Amino acid sequence: MFEDFTEWRRDVGSGVLLHGRSGGNGPPVLLLHGHPRTHTTWHRVTPLLVDAGYSVVCPDLRGYGQSSKPPTTPDHAPYSKRAMAADGVSLMRGLGHARFAVVGHDRGSYVAMRMALDSPDSVKALAVLDCVPIGEALARADATFAAAWWHWFFFAQPEKPERAILADPDRWYGGDPDHMGIENYRDYRRAIHDPATVRAMLEDYRAGLGVDREADDADQAAGHRISCPTLVAWSARDDLEMRYGDVLDIWRRWAVDVRSAVIDSGHHMAEEAPEQLAGELVRFLSASAP
Template sequence: MPDMDARHNRGVFEGFTTEWIDSDDASIFVRHAGSGTPVLLLHGHPRTSATWHRVAPRLVAAGFTVVCPDLRGYGRSRGPEPSPDHSAHSKRAVAQDMVAVMRSLGHERFCSAGHDRGSLVALRLALDHPTAVERLVLIDCLPVSEHLRRAGADFATRWWHWFFFAQPEIPERVINADPASWYGRKADAATMGADNHAELMDAVAQPEVVRAMLEDYRAGLSVDREHEEADRTAHRRVTAPLRVLWSLQDDIEELYGNPLDIWRGWADELDGFGIDSGHHVAEENPADLAQALIGHFRPSPSQRRPVPGLR
């Protein structure tokens, strides 16, 4: 893996260690710092781990160890070639990457928060590896299968990109013709922060990154949905205490009402609320988001639960 150059070392995450950690078939770029309870932060599409640059230092200052990876195929992380059934980029495969990353850093059990596509990885992590996830926060998230069960004209109009990205080859040709224009429509440097924005633009200029991000969505509508339906049939639920957060200026409430009503079918222990922000809440309202994370990841003594297998 090449050394980071000046473009990737402009000052975001000052004091964080950066490295690549190998899982079975991927090489994951990771930023980490701090001490105390480990927290894994998972970004969404099309962002990289740099999206957390205003949140992660707040968590470190609050006494947490913070780990921010680029998801498989995003940013500077690399995975295998896409597979015909899209399983190489399934949330199950990416969740396994995250277990490998955290174990490599010495964390067998940890808290996790995910946003957007990263929240789907965090959900899969909690379902597939329940003894690893101590507490969980999902941001702007519903299970893919819940979206699709409710999909109508309004959903398809607002979230058309899901179905466009799922088409073979066409999205690559369209996006790679001018990736800066495609992704720049919702990537304002002033809002994101200049370094975060530059890192995103560096990433999306690479055709292999664009293809991997599209495979994320193709997996979502196929193998990921199948995994969720299997969970439902098996009555498999999130056992870690779950906090669900959503952006009040986004459209989840408009589409579905209170998302907690849906999440009660998936989680044993649940709370949640909206945050005054647009979709990219880690960039737009990092103070309120950090406070919501700290409040959940540092529970009062009466809320603490025993580690499985220990008395």
């Protein structure tokens, strides 16, 4: 896993250290994982991107995996997507990449989107996988949404979700080493059994219902849009289309140049359909190159 990649812990400011790996040569691409995975979820995609001529950077988001878990605040702002996005920009600059493409899956897609909005001079292409913006999701949060995505609201409660998850993390989160890959599964399992990591991952959701939604709503009210080329991709066997209908219509409210792809997989597309996902990313990044 991650052959010829360099593993590191890098200071991105404010006392936060990000753990991750980087490798390859060529145009830089930052890959951001979702909940409850770590950076190793990309282990089947990264060699394909490297072979296609890209330099790939995969960190654990703050709070996840082996990255720092800073103290929180009443508004949960230390786990906002704005804070995580700033981590990513600082990381890439520290690695010598002033401009780069960013790919985010699940919760990582919210970080990637925020990075493109807050640091447009740094992000030259954006790919968001299996998501619509947090503000858009919450604006459509009817009873059907709440029945299917109840965890968003449960995770935001104080104390109870930590107790429920840590009582039996394996049963709560599941995971199959045969499907995930044994080393990826071990890294993921280490994370979900760590009380500090579980607490920090929940802080991500708590921030989502507050400061993250406020940031999205403020951008919409101000007419801010993502200026770089944007790929919106979703899993054919997940529920994004069923939940939102025309996914691209939502994203056109946020980005000026939107392309699409449908991946023949369940939610964890980097593990389930790495060849198709990598192919779509390479086509998009090649077409978006200046």
